[in-house]
Amino acid sequence: MESNYATSKICSFKNATKCDLALEPDITELFAKSQDPEELRHLWVEWHRAAGARARDNFTQYVQLDNEAAKLNDFKDVAEWWQAEYEVADFEAQLARLWEDVKPLYQQLHAYVRRRLRDKYGDQVVSQKGPIPAHLLGNMWAQTWNNIESFTRPYPDKKEVDITQAMQEQNYTALKMFQMSDEFFRSLNLTAMPEKFWKNSIIEKPTDREIVCHASAWDFYDGEDFRIKQCTTIDYEYFQTTHHEMGHIQYFLQYRHQPVIFRDGANPGFHEAVGDTIALSVSSPKHLRRVGLVSGDAEDEQTEINQLYKMGIDKIVFLPFAYTLDLFRYGVFRGETRPEDYNCHYWQLREALQGVEPPVNRTEEDFDAAAKYHVSADVEYARYYVSFIIQFQFHRALCQLAGEYVPEDLTKKLVDCDIYQSVAAGNALANMLKMGSSRPWPDAMEALTGQRAMRADGLLEYFRPLHDWLRAENQRTGEHIGWEPSKIQYCTSE
Numbered sequence: 001m002e003s004n005y006a007t008s009k010i011c012s013f014k015n016a017t018k019c020d021l022a023l024e025p026d027i028t029e030l031f032a033k034s035q036d037p038e039e040l041r042h043l044w045v046e047w048h049r050a051a052g053a054r055a056r057d058n059f060t061q062y063v064q065l066d067n068e069a070a071k072l073n074d075f076k077d078v079a080e081w082w083q084a085e086y087e088v089a090d091f092e093a094q095l096a097r098l099w100e101d102v103k104p105l106y107q108q109l110h111a112y113v114r115r116r117l118r119d120k121y122g123d124q125v126v127s128q129k130g131p132i133p134a135h136l137l138g139n140m141w142a143q144t145w146n147n148i149e150s151f152t153r154p155y156p157d158k159k160e161v162d163i164t165q166a167m168q169e170q171n172y173t174a175l176k177m178f179q180m181s182d183e184f185f186r187s188l189n190l191t192a193m194p195e196k197f198w199k200n201s202i203i204e205k206p207t208d209r210e211i212v213c214h215a216s217a218w219d220f221y222d223g224e225d226f227r228i229k230q231c232t233t234i235d236y237e238y239f240q241t242t243h244h245e246m247g248h249i250q251y252f253l254q255y256r257h258q259p260v261i262f263r264d265g266a267n268p269g270f271h272e273a274v275g276d277t278i279a280l281s282v283s284s285p286k287h288l289r290r291v292g293l294v295s296g297d298a299e300d301e302q303t304e305i306n307q308l309y310k311m312g313i314d315k316i317v318f319l320p321f322a323y324t325l326d327l328f329r330y331g332v333f334r335g336e337t338r339p340e341d342y343n344c345h346y347w348q349l350r351e352a353l354q355g356v357e358p359p360v361n362r363t364e365e366d367f368d369a370a371a372k373y374h375v376s377a378d379v380e381y382a383r384y385y386v387s388f389i390i391q392f393q394f395h396r397a398l399c400q401l402a403g404e405y406v407p408e409d410l411t412k413k414l415v416d417c418d419i420y421q422s423v424a425a426g427n428a429l430a431n432m433l434k435m436g437s438s439r440p441w442p443d444a445m446e447a448l449t450g451q452r453a454m455r456a457d458g459l460l461e462y463f464r465p466l467h468d469w470l471r472a473e474n475q476r477t478g479e480h481i482g483w484e485p486s487k488i489q490y491c492t493s494e
């Protein structure tokens, strides 16, 4: 399945004889830039055929085999095996509670984006009260919507903050992105990338062979060999990905003195949150001005709303996507979702939680879940849902330690916090990372944040001004909050 995903190619919409388009960089770039619903629909349908439908039989067999492996490890099924990594009895209930906390904010953002997309594409393409067609959100899986920011941001007359363009104009290279990330970690008194890292990593897509381009970070457990493999392109998204992957490496470095058994994240979400927490500082206007990726004047209320919107269509919209992916697979591993219901149940969850619908009717000939890397590659996904919650708890604690955030002090706001060069913040982060998986994760969480549980309060505090603005704006335009049932057919049998 993983090899099918890595080598799938589709034909161009504009040139039907050009059939060598790969997901990275070709389809990803087209999907990010195109504003033609017909081209986006073509790319969506063809990719879901090549990478999704074609994996259905292998996936069905993999479920049986993986459940057998789970039972041999004394678990009921793979769902229980995956959840055991979080060492709390009510993990699934915690995920549901976190979603209840964030859902009102998501629904406001969803309603606003649906209106802006309807303004652009018309009400024949985007309905007033229905789900949003998944192919119009700038990302093949509609998991982050940052590629539609340019024509949906709240205050369009405010200067466009196009980091990708600035990076390309300043001749950024993949290596420069990695060096900048390494420099950020070193500014926090964390550990520099060792010499083998620079020698052994693959940071650009090779031209002489096919590799799995989906980014990954590797610990060779010898205390000195650590590597990243990614097919970097010069854009804002890969700038984020580079920090994400470097966060994995930094965790490896911090716990490399632990016994091998403890060289792991406190839980899988912790490992995913390290790089993203640093990236929250890097993507602050203050830091982007510091490194010259954004020029010009400071904040006013409208610019701040635009900035929170930019962060929100990255972070808030990701949560229901991540939640759906493993709710779906929990049902599959438990046998509640049979192969003949795979695609119907997948889209029922995506409509119910994310408020999106496929661009065309679907049948059980399709298998859209496998069009996402982690489903084809057997990688658990709740780790990212956990990460997108706890990274705001980590960020808030680090910003307070750095003196960058003072509650109720309007000159020290969370949205403009940049912990760059704060040794106090870096030392606290290092102390938590050094534990690896040697302590239960509530102990690690408490060491850094004083809290012993995952809570949405960090995220909700960060986005409160945006939430207030969205409620007022949707009220002003009389927008319908939430979505009515989709008219697209995707459950043929029922």
Ligand SMILES: O=C(CCC(O)(O)[C@H](Cc1ccccc1)NC(=O)c1ccccc1)N[C@@H](Cc1ccccc1)C(=O)O
Pocket: 143, 144, 214, 215, 216, 217, 218, 240, 244, 245, 248, 271, 272, 276, 379, 384
């Ligand atoms: O998949 C990734 C990044 C790849 C990775 O760093 O999480 C990678 C995934 C992977 C690849 C091969 C085998 C297993 C997992 N994870 C690691 O490299 C990794 C995982 C655990 C410990 C150390 C490294 N991000 C997710 C979610 C995400 C995260 C951040 C921003 C946007 C989106 C995605 O793109 O959908």
Ligand SMILES: [Zn+2]
Pocket: 244, 245, 248, 271, 272
């Ligand atoms: Zn990761």
